[in-house]
Amino acid sequence: MAISWPLVVSLLLSISSLATSASNSDSVHEAFVQCLLDNSHPSHPISEAIFTPQSPSYATVLQSYIRNLRFNETYTPKPFLILTALHQSHIQAAIICAKKGNIQMKIRSGGHDYDGLSYVATVPFFVLDMFNLRSIDIDMETETVWVQSGAILGELYYRISALSKTHGFPAGVCPTVGVGGHLTGGGYGNMMRKYGLTVDNIVDAYFIDVNGRIHDRKSMGEDLFWAIRGGGAASFGVVLAYKIKLVHVPEIVTVFRVEKTLEDNATDIVDQWQHVASKLPKELFVRLVIDVVNSSTRTGGSTVRVSFISLFLGDSKTLVSIMNENLPLLGLSQSDCIETSWIRSVLFWTNIAIDSPTDVLLNRTPSLSYLKRKSDYVKQPIPKTALEGIWEK
Numbered sequence: 001m002a003i004s005w006p007l008v009v010s011l012l013l014s015i016s017s018l019a020t021s022a023s024n025s026d027s028v029h030e031a032f033v034q035c036l037l038d039n040s041h042p043s044h045p046i047s048e049a050i051f052t053p054q055s056p057s058y059a060t061v062l063q064s065y066i067r068n069l070r071f072n073e074t075y076t077p078k079p080f081l082i083l084t085a086l087h088q089s090h091i092q093a094a095i096i097c098a099k100k101g102n103i104q105m106k107i108r109s110g111g112h113d114y115d116g117l118s119y120v121a122t123v124p125f126f127v128l129d130m131f132n133l134r135s136i137d138i139d140m141e142t143e144t145v146w147v148q149s150g151a152i153l154g155e156l157y158y159r160i161s162a163l164s165k166t167h168g169f170p171a172g173v174c175p176t177v178g179v180g181g182h183l184t185g186g187g188y189g190n191m192m193r194k195y196g197l198t199v200d201n202i203v204d205a206y207f208i209d210v211n212g213r214i215h216d217r218k219s220m221g222e223d224l225f226w227a228i229r230g231g232g233a234a235s236f237g238v239v240l241a242y243k244i245k246l247v248h249v250p251e252i253v254t255v256f257r258v259e260k261t262l263e264d265n266a267t268d269i270v271d272q273w274q275h276v277a278s279k280l281p282k283e284l285f286v287r288l289v290i291d292v293v294n295s296s297t298r299t300g301g302s303t304v305r306v307s308f309i310s311l312f313l314g315d316s317k318t319l320v321s322i323m324n325e326n327l328p329l330l331g332l333s334q335s336d337c338i339e340t341s342w343i344r345s346v347l348f349w350t351n352i353a354i355d356s357p358t359d360v361l362l363n364r365t366p367s368l369s370y371l372k373r374k375s376d377y378v379k380q381p382i383p384k385t386a387l388e389g390i391w392e393k
């Protein structure tokens with residue numbers, strides 16, 4: 001077999017340049033680890049928080065907070081190091097050393113980022129993992145809570161409900177979402193009509209800036225405090241904790257889930273819903289989820305199903321009368337409604353049996369899928385003909 005000379009040369013060249021870059025990056029990584037060790041305090045040793053691909057539990061630690069199977073592939077770029085911070089000084093060390101070595105740092109709290117931004121990068125990177133920092137300090141006197149970034153929404157809701165039946169917090173409906181990413185990015189939930197977005201209910205924060213300095217709201221200033229409530233705090237530094245304001249919920253709330261298919265005139269009901277949803281009392285939230293199911297009437301055929309899922313901060317009698325006045329086509333009846341506590345409404349909304357022990361909300365590991373999500377906003381009702389076009393798709 002004849003191999004042309006230029007090809008051999010270019011192969012050799014690329015092999016040797018690979019070897020050089022590998023040893024370069026090895027020394028960069030070693031210097032980074034050394035920097036972490038040099039910058040940690042003897043009373044809070046950092047070595048037990050460092051995981052490299054050579055550590056036996058590296059893969060487990062990395063996968064623990066991957067929440068999208070698209071990024072659990074062998075070809076998904078992996079961090080050269082994971083730092084599972086045990087103390088704020090570890091975060092300070094991570095920032096100082098990343099800056100010194102000009103190394104990309106990814107901050108991960110609950111790992112629910114739709115595109116894996118908290119644990120994937122296209123350049124060499126390490127992950128600052130926040131899950132160990134998840135204390136929740138509730139002060140019923142002032143109705144405020146200091147919650148660390150590594151907490152998940154479920155444990156926040158659970159801790160609140162353990163102290164009060166009439167307090168809640170307006171954040172997302174998925175209990176395994178992390179406080180860190182959720183509170184830096186906005187936060188939609190089923191109480192937002194009454195209480196606004198999650199970020200509207202943040203009153204203070206501990207934030208570590210690019211120089212490793214810890215700030216509260218006063219020392220960071222109002223501009224930065226504004227930016228880390230919706231702007232994606234990772235662009236500015238690391239949020240250690242947020243101080244949030246609790247909201248009042250009645251001891252009894254009402255939930256329902258009513259499903260209608262095209263054969264039940266779902267299109268007309270969706271049309272009516274679009275015209276009234278924004279005008280309902282603020283205590284009432286009605287969400288639609290639309291999917292495709294087998295038709296019970298058309299053999300072998302499929303149909304569109306619209307599920308109307310609701311939370312009402314009040315009793316079922318009032319709810320039925322509001323619904324029949326505003327959305328009569330749905331035909332809501334008392335028997336569709338479940339009166340329960342706010343914390344059990346959280347279970348209901350996440351499809352957990354409503355009579356389950358509420359400490360299931362402490363469970364940090366959801367079942368995973370491959371997902372890609374994108375949001376859009378409509379400012380006018382979608383006409384019925386357009387809805388029918390969507391059903392066709």
Ligand SMILES: Cc1cc2nc3c(=O)[nH]c(=O)nc-3n(C[C@H](O)[C@H](O)[C@H](O)COP(=O)(O)OP(=O)(O)OC[C@H]3O[C@@H](n4cnc5c(N)ncnc54)[C@H](O)[C@@H]3O)c2cc1C
Binds near residue numbers: 174
């Ligand atoms: C199944 C599922 C259900 C969801 N349900 C809702 C919902 O009901 N309502 C809603 O509003 N959203 C919902 N979301 C979106 C979710 O709120 C965001 O993806 C949120 O950013 C996730 O936060 P996290 O801490 O879990 O994610 P992560 O992936 O850990 O972080 C997300 C982003 O925030 C950055 N970040 C994380 N922690 C910090 C920190 N301490 N300091 C600075 N930056 C940080 C990360 O670097 C990354 O860029 C859902 C997402 C999923 C996957």
Ligand SMILES: *[C@@H]1O[C@H](CO)[C@@H](O)[C@H](O)[C@H]1NC(C)=O
Binds near residue numbers: 063069072073368
């Ligand atoms: C993620 O990938 C690893 C390695 O292939 C695998 O062992 C693990 O089960 C995967 N996680 C999930 C939740 O599928």
Ligand SMILES: *[C@@H]1O[C@H](CO)[C@@H](O)[C@H](O)[C@H]1NC(C)=O
Binds near residue numbers: 263264265
């Ligand atoms: C659907 O609407 C038509 C026309 O308004 C009506 O005759 C029919 O009874 C409705 N079907 C259901 C299941 O409500």
Ligand SMILES: *[C@@H]1O[C@H](CO)[C@@H](O)[C@H](O)[C@H]1NC(C)=O
Binds near residue numbers: 300
């Ligand atoms: C729908 O029907 C198909 C066959 O027509 C079947 O394979 C499938 O399991 C059904 N799905 C559900 C959710 O019943």
